[in-house]
Amino acid sequence: MIKQKPIITGVILAGGEGRRMGRKNKGLIPLNDRPLIQHVIERLHPQLDHILISANEDIATYQELGFPVISDHADFKNKGPLAGILSTTAFIPKSTDAVLIVPCDTPFLPIHLVSLLVNNLYAQTEYEIAYAATASQIHPSIFLYKPIINNQLAAHLNQQQYSLKSWIFKHNAVKTIFEDEHAFTNMNDMETLHQNQ
Numbered sequence: 001m002i003k004q005k006p007i008i009t010g011v012i013l014a015g016g017e018g019r020r021m022g023r024k025n026k027g028l029i030p031l032n033d034r035p036l037i038q039h040v041i042e043r044l045h046p047q048l049d050h051i052l053i054s055a056n057e058d059i060a061t062y063q064e065l066g067f068p069v070i071s072d073h074a075d076f077k078n079k080g081p082l083a084g085i086l087s088t089t090a091f092i093p094k095s096t097d098a099v100l101i102v103p104c105d106t107p108f109l110p111i112h113l114v115s116l117l118v119n120n121l122y123a124q125t126e127y128e129i130a131y132a133a134t135a136s137q138i139h140p141s142i143f144l145y146k147p148i149i150n151n152q153l154a155a156h157l158n159q160q161q162y163s164l165k166s167w168i169f170k171h172n173a174v175k176t177i178f179e180d181e182h183a184f185t186n187m188n189d190m191e192t193l194h195q196n197q
């Protein structure tokens with residue numbers, strides 16, 4: 001059953017090597033005069049109760065955005081997005097009903113992203129994760145989950161399982177299909193960034 005208004009904490013993933021982009025602080029690269037991560041914040045902020053940024057480089061610059069910045073735990077450094085998610089778990093406010101995971105490099109996310117994921121997550125009590133998809137593919141770096149599953153995450157990573165997909169499909173996960181493919185475009189490299197300016 002859906003709560004009247006679930007408390008949602010957003011975690012914006014901004015760590016990683018950024019190999020295709022050629023730099024580690026991908027979220028700070030400007031698109032139309034604003035850092036990529038600023039676009040993500042602007043789209044999601046009105047729908048979220050709290051925001052955390054998961055980043056390992058340029059921490060001071062990310063902090064200027066006005067939200068807590070959490071670096072990856074030393075035990076899981078360079079282990080990918082799940083390591084970032086694990087590192088934020090201790091900082092998620094206790095009142096949080098659901099956590100939204102999004103990358104820092106998707107500046108065109110749909111405005112109704114959160115409401116659609118919330119509707120699906122609470123459509124059946126056994127659902128633990130609602131993940132985003134479009135007609136052509138799933139987007140495993142964009143999902144909403146119930147924080148109860150956080151207590152299994154360290155064990156999962158300790159088994160050297162670092163893929164977001166493997167984590168999502170380990171749970172009762174419901175697919176949430178969005179129509180606008182372009183809204184999920186990742187700015188993974190400079191060519192894509194220039195095409196979207």
Ligand SMILES: Nc1nc2c(ncn2[C@@H]2O[C@H](COP(=O)(O)OP(=O)(O)OP(=O)(O)O)[C@@H](O)[C@H]2O)c(=O)[nH]1
Nearest residue numbers: 013014015016017018019020054080081084103104
């Ligand atoms: N905190 C944290 N975030 C990560 C890590 N690896 C990737 N991310 C983030 O997870 C999202 C998806 O990452 P990818 O685009 O697949 O990886 P990337 O390192 O950014 O880029 P590539 O090296 O080109 O694959 C992005 O928002 C990254 O910033 C990590 O080790 N820690």
